[in-house]
Structure formats: structure tokens, C-alpha cells
Amino acid sequence: MNPLTWLFAPVPLARVALLRRAVYLFVIIDVVFLHATGMYHGWADPVWYKPLWMGRLLHLPAASVLLVELLRWGSVAAALLALTGRLPRLTGSVVAITWIWFQYVAFAYGKVDHDRGDFVVALLVLPMIGAAAVADRRRSEAAGFALRAIQLAAIATYFLSGWAKLRFGGLEWVNSATMVRAVVRRGTVLGDQLLHIPFTLHWFQWVLLTAELLSPVIFFVGERWRRRMVAGWYGFHVVTYAGITIAFWPHLVMMLAFLPLEEYLDRWRAWRARRSILDDVSQDPATQDVGGGTAQAGVLPGTTTEGGAGNEDVVKTP
């Protein structure tokens, strides 16, 4: 497959619509509940402000309470509008500006987090697509490109984290006490247990660095293995959260770009439809003595089933 065909492989607009919902919903949860640091910088004295490259280029000022609240609630308002699906380019662009600036405020006071850089990519590419409805199964190259860009950014987070470990920690990073330090500083009850079981944290470092450096393999395997790898990364984040309450939340939303979201929606709808038909059948007195409840309601048009129950007229999405 030539690189351009891969990069622009068409994807159903429905998938973009669903991913947009996840992304903009996350923006709201993030600025209101999750990532509080930026908010408190409004109260911090400007003497603590250490501008990043981006701030010097754009002459961004030290945070004030007014600026922080504008960025925060501006993000929420724009994200709510974006969730309606109307004016996606405009609302998406506003969300991108306010959220990215809000992160800048969070990071310009001495500590930069590295779990949110790839989310910037999602916010920048999603407004490029224009209107996309959940019912719209037409495929689009623009949508395909956006999803690929998000996938690449998500995997780059893992791959380049691995390289950063080699750059700053050297090959000896795998044998270092970095995980021990993380657990000592911020471990949970579960995490602390691992301090007492020898080699677990040490072994975890070997596994993590290997997985990170091999992460681009996800682009070269078949669909089944790809989904297993995505599930594997989600599992890794669950474990890390259980141990040190750090989760790369925005990044978890990005990983959805690998999954056929519109197919999951179809399957869920089909399941619900079957459930309601079965409920009707079992409650209908006329069917009581037939021992109802075994009716296979059939597959709704537009759904794909694993067994391929005669749905040749439906195109399997890539």
C-alpha cells in the first residue's frame, strides 16, 4: 500500500462524529474537574511565570484570574456547541484555541506534563472535516487523514517516551529505581504493596520500555492484533492509575481513533433492539406456551456481525 493511500484511507464520517463527541465531552470534564493546575495559576503571583517558547512567540501574558476563567468557561461553552454538531469548524477551532492556551497556562509555571501533547493534534485536525453526523456512513478522505494523524500522535506519545527514557535515563533506565521513586512519592495502597514484592517494579520497567519502543508495530499488524494492542495499552493505563493515580486521560480518548466506533454503536443498538423484542415476546400472553425468548430478531440493516450473517450488502469499514 503506498503511503498516501494509507494516510488518506477513507473512513466513515460517523466515526468522526462519535470521536468528536468523546473529544469535546472530555474537554468539558477536563477543564472543569480533572486538570486543575491551570486554574490555580490565575491566583499565583506573576513572579512564578516561566514562559514557554510558545508564549514568547505569541507574547502570552502571565495568568490572571480573569484570563483563566475566560479560557476555562470559553472552552466549556465552545465544546458544548461543538457537541451539537453544528458549525464544527468554528466551534472546533475555538475549543482548540482556548484549551491549548489553558494548557499553556498550566505548564508555564515550572512543570510541563507530557500526557496532553497528542490531544492538541486531535483538537487541531477535527475542525478540518466539516459536518459529520452519526448516521452518515459515507466515507471521507479528510476524515481518514484526521484519524491517521490522531493515531500517529497517540503512538508517537509511546514511542517518543521510550526515546526520552533512553536520552535522559540511558540504557540503564530499565534497571533504575524510577518506578520506585514514583510509588514512594505518590503511591496508592496497591502501589505501595509492589514496593515490598521484589523485582515487580523493576520488571515493569523492562516491559514498559520494550512496549514503547515497539509501539509503531501497531500500524503493521492486522485488525485483530491492532485491537488487542489498543486493549493492552488501556490495560497498562488502568494498572498505572491503580498504582500511582496517574492516567494519561486525554491520550486515552485519542486511542479511540483506532477503533471502529460506528460499528460498536451499531452492535449496541442491535443488542438493545433484540432485548426489547425479547421483552415484548416474553410479555405477550399469546406466546407464553411457545416458550418464547429464543427469537433471533435478525440483524438490522447497516450493522456488521462477526459471523457475517448474510450481510453482503454492507461494506466492512477499514
Next chain:
Amino acid sequence: MRFIPRAIPSTTERSTGPEPGPEVAVRRLGAASLAWRSVVLLIGVVLVVRGTLFRQDTDWPFAPMSQFAFRTGPNDAIHSTFLEARTTADQVIVIPITPKQVGIARAEIEGQLPNIVRKPSLLSDLADSYRRLHPGKPPLEQLWLRDRVTDLYKGRAVGEHIDPIVGWPANDR
């Protein structure tokens, strides 16, 4: 995965509704659109890789993903700063350095330690933030920045002690 061959001439959608046949409408991009998107992506990739190999945090979002990238030796000491303070009610309390408590995160203070040691009056800002964030509690009249040190031996924690760093207004222990 089913491909729609590029030989089919179309730069706009071929139909407006769901297809009964084996192919679904595909909206394609023109050559210019393909080109600028590819170029921007390539520039982004170059900047991000350059950031990882050569640059620092200040280049965010093109910074190295250095969270947990630094190596703590198996026989090193682990440092964790916190605040101790005497209130106007003559109580000595321990305050974790978090945005909710003093408006700034622990890692951010640790990132600025040399500045604080050089100029202890910077701690007065933390006292001000504390007062603004906790109007109902007695304000802080003396602060000490302290370091909880955990010693490691062969990767296991073997001991803990507390070191003073700096105090304000009185730079004592």
C-alpha cells in the same frame, strides 16, 4: 478492507444516500488538499522528533516526553518537598504542596528550587495564595520548605529523614 480504486474519477461524493450495492460513497480530496495536509503532517513529525532528541520542556508541545524518563539510581535518595508552617493561631501544620492548598503543584516548586533558595521571600506568595484559597483558616506567619528524603539501597526503601531547605521570614530550621 475494501479499496475504491483511484481510477474512478470523482472528487465529490457520488451519491447522497445509503447504497444498496457493494460500494459506499467516498468523498475524496483534491491534489492540493492532499499536498498541504501531507506537508503539515511532515513538519509536525519533524518538530516532534527533534523535540524528543534535542529540545527541552520549554518547547511544548514539541517537547521531549520526559515524564518518568529520568533515572533514579538504585542507591539514590528520593526527595519530596512539602511545607511546614506556623499559623497566627500558634499552631504548626504540615501543608502538602498542591494547587488546592497553595495554588501551585509540588513539581513546580521543585522545578524552581534554586530561585526560592536564593530569594526566600518567594515563599510569601505561597502564604498569600493559602490565605486567598482558605479564607476561613488562620493565615500563615512563618513557612519552612522541607525535603522528605527516602534512602534507597538496591532499589528498596530503607530509611527516611527530613531536611530543611529554606524558611521565610525567618530562615531558620
